[in-house]
Amino acid sequence: xxxxxxxxxxxxxxxxxxxxxxxxxxxxxxxxxxxxxxxxxxxxxxxxxxxxxxxxxxxxxxxxxxxxxxxxxxxxxxxxxxxxxxxxxxxxxxxxxxxxxxxxxxxxxxxxxxxxxxxxxxxxxxxxxxxxxxxxxxxxxxxxxxxxxxxxxxxxxxxxxxxxxxxxxxxxxxxxxxxxxxxxxxxxxxxxxxxxxxxxxxxxxxxxxxxxxxxxxxxxxxxxxxxxxxxxxxxxxxxxxxxxxxxxxxxxxxxxxxxxxxxxxxxxxxxxxxxxxxxxxxxxxxxxxxxxxxxxxxxxxxxxxxxxxxx
Amino acid sequence: xxxxxxxxxxxxxxxxxxxxxxxxxxxxxxxxxxxxxxxxxxxxxxxxxxxxxxxxxxxxxxxxxxxxxxxxxxxxxxxxxxxxxxxxxxxxxxxxxxxxxxxxxxxxxxxxxxxxxxxxxxxxxxxxxxxxxxxxxxxxxxxxxxxxxxxxxxxxxxxxxxxxxxxxxxxxxxxxxxxxxxxxxxxxxxxxxxxxxxxxxxxxxxxxxxxxxxxxxxxxxxxxxxxxxxxxxxxxxxxxxxxxxxxxxxxxxxxxxxxxxxxxxxxxxxxxxxxxxxxxxxx
Amino acid sequence: xxxxxxxxxxxxxxxxxxxxxxxxxxxxxxxxxxxxxxxxxxxxxxxxxxxxxxxxxxxxxxxxxxxxxxxxxxxxxxxxxxxxxxxxxxxxxxxxxxxxxxxxxxxxxxxxxxxxxxxxxxxxxxxxxxxxxxxxxxxxxxxxxxxxxxxxxxxxxxxxxxxxxxxxxxxxxxxxxxxxxxxxxxxxxxxxxxxxxxxxxxxxxxxxxxxxxxxxxxxxxxxxxxxxxxxxxxxxxxxxxxxxxxxxxxxxxxxxxxxxxxxxxxxxxxxxxxxxxxxxxxxxxxxxxxxxxxxxxxxxxxxxxxxxxxxxxxxxxxxxxxxxxxxxxxxxxxxxxxxxxxxxxxxxxxxxxxxxxxxxxxxxx
Ligand SMILES: Nc1ncnc2c1ncn2[C@@H]1O[C@H](COP(=O)(O)OP(=O)(O)OP(=O)(O)O)[C@@H](O)[C@H]1O
Ligand SMILES: [Mg+2]
Numbered sequence: 001x002x003x004x005x006x007x008x009x010x011x012x013x014x015x016x017x018x019x020x021x022x023x024x025x026x027x028x029x030x031x032x033x034x035x036x037x038x039x040x041x042x043x044x045x046x047x048x049x050x051x052x053x054x055x056x057x058x059x060x061x062x063x064x065x066x067x068x069x070x071x072x073x074x075x076x077x078x079x080x081x082x083x084x085x086x087x088x089x090x091x092x093x094x095x096x097x098x099x100x101x102x103x104x105x106x107x108x109x110x111x112x113x114x115x116x117x118x119x120x121x122x123x124x125x126x127x128x129x130x131x132x133x134x135x136x137x138x139x140x141x142x143x144x145x146x147x148x149x150x151x152x153x154x155x156x157x158x159x160x161x162x163x164x165x166x167x168x169x170x171x172x173x174x175x176x177x178x179x180x181x182x183x184x185x186x187x188x189x190x191x192x193x194x195x196x197x198x199x200x201x202x203x204x205x206x207x208x209x210x211x212x213x214x215x216x217x218x219x220x221x222x223x224x225x226x227x228x229x230x231x232x233x234x235x236x237x238x239x240x241x242x243x244x245x246x247x248x249x250x251x252x253x254x255x256x257x258x259x260x261x262x263x264x265x266x267x268x269x270x271x272x273x274x275x276x277x278x279x280x281x282x283x284x285x286x287x288x289x290x291x292x293x294x295x296x297x298x299x300x301x302x303x304x305x306x307x308x309x310x311x
Numbered sequence: 312x313x314x315x316x317x318x319x320x321x322x323x324x325x326x327x328x329x330x331x332x333x334x335x336x337x338x339x340x341x342x343x344x345x346x347x348x349x350x351x352x353x354x355x356x357x358x359x360x361x362x363x364x365x366x367x368x369x370x371x372x373x374x375x376x377x378x379x380x381x382x383x384x385x386x387x388x389x390x391x392x393x394x395x396x397x398x399x400x401x402x403x404x405x406x407x408x409x410x411x412x413x414x415x416x417x418x419x420x421x422x423x424x425x426x427x428x429x430x431x432x433x434x435x436x437x438x439x440x441x442x443x444x445x446x447x448x449x450x451x452x453x454x455x456x457x458x459x460x461x462x463x464x465x466x467x468x469x470x471x472x473x474x475x476x477x478x479x480x481x482x483x484x485x486x487x488x489x490x491x492x493x494x495x496x497x498x499x500x501x502x503x504x505x506x507x508x509x510x511x512x513x514x515x516x517x518x519x520x521x522x523x524x525x526x527x528x529x530x531x532x533x534x535x536x537x538x539x540x541x542x543x544x545x546x547x548x549x550x551x552x553x554x555x556x557x558x559x560x561x562x563x564x565x566x567x568x569x570x571x572x573x574x575x576x577x578x579x580x581x582x583x584x585x586x587x588x589x590x591x592x593x594x
Numbered sequence: 595x596x597x598x599x600x601x602x603x604x605x606x607x608x609x610x611x612x613x614x615x616x617x618x619x620x621x622x623x624x625x626x627x628x629x630x631x632x633x634x635x636x637x638x639x640x641x642x643x644x645x646x647x648x649x650x651x652x653x654x655x656x657x658x659x660x661x662x663x664x665x666x667x668x669x670x671x672x673x674x675x676x677x678x679x680x681x682x683x684x685x686x687x688x689x690x691x692x693x694x695x696x697x698x699x700x701x702x703x704x705x706x707x708x709x710x711x712x713x714x715x716x717x718x719x720x721x722x723x724x725x726x727x728x729x730x731x732x733x734x735x736x737x738x739x740x741x742x743x744x745x746x747x748x749x750x751x752x753x754x755x756x757x758x759x760x761x762x763x764x765x766x767x768x769x770x771x772x773x774x775x776x777x778x779x780x781x782x783x784x785x786x787x788x789x790x791x792x793x794x795x796x797x798x799x800x801x802x803x804x805x806x807x808x809x810x811x812x813x814x815x816x817x818x819x820x821x822x823x824x825x826x827x828x829x830x831x832x833x834x835x836x837x838x839x840x841x842x843x844x845x846x847x848x849x850x851x852x853x854x855x856x857x858x859x860x861x862x863x864x865x866x867x868x869x870x871x872x873x874x875x876x877x878x879x880x881x882x883x884x885x886x887x888x889x890x891x892x893x894x895x896x897x898x899x900x901x902x903x904x905x906x907x908x909x910x911x912x913x914x915x916x917x918x919x920x921x922x923x924x925x926x927x928x929x930x931x932x933x934x935x936x937x938x939x940x941x942x943x944x945x946x947x948x949x950x951x952x953x954x955x956x957x958x959x
Pocket of ligand 1: 607610612630631632633634635636637638639786
């Protein structure tokens with residue numbers, strides 16, 4: 001085997017024909033591995049998205065193919081008072097719940113970041129609202145808000161805060177308040193646990209050093225914890241904003257959009273039009289109207305993440 | 312941490328935490344208590360003198376019995392379980408392979424594909440359910456479990472891929488290079504070395520995907536129509552409410568029982584679930 | 595076992611030229627060490643031999659086979675990585691058996707080979723453990739074991755000892771050397787530690803900026819460095835340099851700057867003749883300096899000021915300043931000098947080096 005190859009004598013060189021191994025090429029292997037994902041996402045995301053766009057420019061109903069009507073559906077929405085209410089409701093719902101979820105979630109995360117007995121246990125229980133099927137837990141809330149049998153009214157009455165029954169889901173504003181409460185309830189655990197994970201990456205040395213420098217707890221939070229937590233916070237907030245903006249289940253169960261359309265969001269209104277009354281095209285137009293706003297949010301997120309990464 | 316006097320610990324820590332726990336867990340307590348409360352107590356107005364909301368002295372299994380005798384609750388449970396498991400398996404399969412490709416292989420468009428998948432990760436189900444329902448009907452999948460098994464992966468795969476990318480990136484590349492030098496092909500190196508090393512990540516993605524599909528509502532609501540095909544959330548909504556009449560006892564019993572499988576799965580894998588959750592926002 | 599030929603090999607990463615035409619013929623059974631500063635392309639070269647990086651230009655032969663197009667699995671090589679790259683989910687036994695399983699050896703043969711390797715490396719008792727239950731030194735042995743069970747044509751090592759603490763590193767270095775003497779497998783070893791290079795290598799290759807500076811046996815590199823870079827890189831403490839101008843002085847030459855004026859040794863006067871009036875660099879190793887006792891001709895001495903004296907027991911390292919240059923002299927441990935003291939240093943003229951002022955190539959007699 002050992003060829004005493006001296007450069008003087010013309011040497012034997014074998015150039016083997018490599019065995020045919022298509023998957024040793026990174027490119028081929030990558031495409032093969034991505035194939036199932038691309039097929040599924042193509043069939044059930046990209047294609048429906050195109051279908052949705054096409055639906056929204058026709059006047060299809062269930063069973064009726066419909067004809068091209070251009071932007072008529074969107075024009076109708078522009079003058080539809082319910083749609084105006086939907087836009088307002090969705091923005092209000094998203095804004096208010098996000099502020100509360102962030103504030104309460106951060107507070108809870110700071111509490112959980114201490115050491116105490118049963119910490120792991122507590123943390124596990126706190127996530128329950130997030131993992132239990134939303135529809136099912138929302139029913140528990142609906143039952144608690146029930147006008148005649150409300151346990152909340154009972155509690156408020158017993159503590160002397162009210163004298164007469166509150167009709168939680170019968171009044172537009174109160175119904176909005178109710179779904180906001182439920183959404184906050186469902187979202188706080190997600191914020192708390194994600195922010196807790198963020199908090200745990202912050203070295204306690206920093207806080208101790210600041211404490212030695214004489215910073216008060218509030219100053220320490222504001223100058224150390226908060227800035228370091230900001231990247232995680234941004235991501236969590238944007239995730240939550242998208243989910244809340246497109247929320248369906250809580251409203252569907254609690255109020256069905258009522259009373260008198262006072263709590264409709266994009267998704268519930270689209271459902272009512274597209275599935276409830278069979279106006280497919282109108283429904284598709286409503287849910288597609290979410291898209292530009294969501295896109296802005298995603299772009300903001302990507303830009304932000306990139307900025308953080310560059311830093 | 313520097314501790315102050317005892318009252319500080321109460322005011323700044325114990326009481327707030329207790330209030331949080333009450334706020335977050337009370338609905339579940341309410342669910343449980345309602346499940347076992349007889350109808351006579353349930354429908355007693357809140358101002359009635361003998362209204363005892365937090366306890367019952369006459370626990371009953373009637374609501375649970377009703378659920379299993381008068382509705383197809385057992386079938387719904389089975390449907391939900393089957394659909395959740397099948398879509399989780401499909402999503403894990405796709406997500407693990409795609410995550411591997413996107414995080415460890417060099418190929419043209421890797422970056423833009425990664426971004427594309429990240430964006431689909433953020434597309435909510437409520438954006439597409441109307442055109443999807445049409446497509447499902449056209450493919451003759453309407454009212455079958457397959458309508459959900461095939462569509463749930465659309466929101467599970469991007470999540471699994473994203474999570475797995477994080478895990479795969481953390482595995483040193485020398486591991487795979489060493490395997491290839493040891494005589495493994497790229498495919499074998501992935502199968503025998505990298506994927507086994509990433510098992511904690513796969514568990515996280517799996518448990519998270521399972522709870523997500525168990526939770527899913529709108530697709531199930533729109534794509535399924537006959538009672539024997541329904542999942543728990545949809546079945547409870549559509550079969551336990553007649554017009555304006557809510558069967559609160561069975562409803563709460565259904566909610567309770569329908570939550571138990573996810574709660575059990577969750578309790579076994581809390582750590583994995585939490586790392587999936589935090590991994591999903593870390594990216 | 596086989597020869598390895600690297601012929602005019604280049605590597606481009608996008609627009610970065612990492613390896614710029616490296617050629618190296620490695621003989622059968624030889625232990626060759628690639629050494630050089632961080633980022634000089636050692637790892638890249640090694641990875642091209644392994645098949646982990648594509649070769650942009652040039653050819654690599656193992657034996658008489660051109661391996662450019664072969665994937666790593668078909669090259670019959672073994673590699674030990676800096677971080678060991680042990681498979682964390684497999685026991686030590688399975689780690690060592692993996693390569694054999696991939697090559698479809700039968701069970702009994704795998705067991706025989708793994709046991710044998712474990713015996714050689716003294717890890718027999720740990721075969722059932724997981725890598726994370728091992729100490730750094732044991733992990734290192736497992737990584738070696740995984741390489742030797744396969745009995746490959748070539749061993750590749752990429753800084754295998756640099757994760758070990760100093761003491762263990764010396765010990766493993768000796769063991770590696772023994773192992774090579776016993777197995778005789780051709781080996782390419784990458785390090786940035788010149789002591790490792792000198793002690794392990796049959797031949798040492800000094801690289802810098804993607805180019806080979808010099809190839810030779812360790813002593814050749816030490817005694818006759820090809821250029822200023824190699825001279826400064828090999829040897830510890832490093833060679834002292836002083837920039838000088840060469841001038842004619844009667845029949846001889848002198849090299850001078852504003853602090854020293856020394857005679858050019860006779861064997862170098864002829865080759866340095868062409869440099870008269872031009873800048874050059876004078877180089878002398880610390881061990882070739884001593885404190886002048888007055889017996890030397892003044893052309894072989896120069897004056898210096900002691901800054902720090904480091905007593906090492908076997909020698910004293912004197913940090914001295916000599917005009918603009920700092921130098922280190924290794925002197926007899928019995929010498930007593932104080933910081934700030936002026937002393938005269940004598941150098942061994944046979945071991946003086948001169949380097950061209952522009953090309954930095956060594957000027958040789
Ligand atoms: N994948 C890559 N893409 C781009 N440039 C690379 C890549 N890998 C290495 N380089 C560059 O090539 C040069 C040589 O790298 P190499 O890893 O071979 O250095 P080295 O000599 O092994 O250094 P060290 O002693 O630090 O390991 C470096 O400048 C490095 O930045
Ligand atoms: Mg290197």
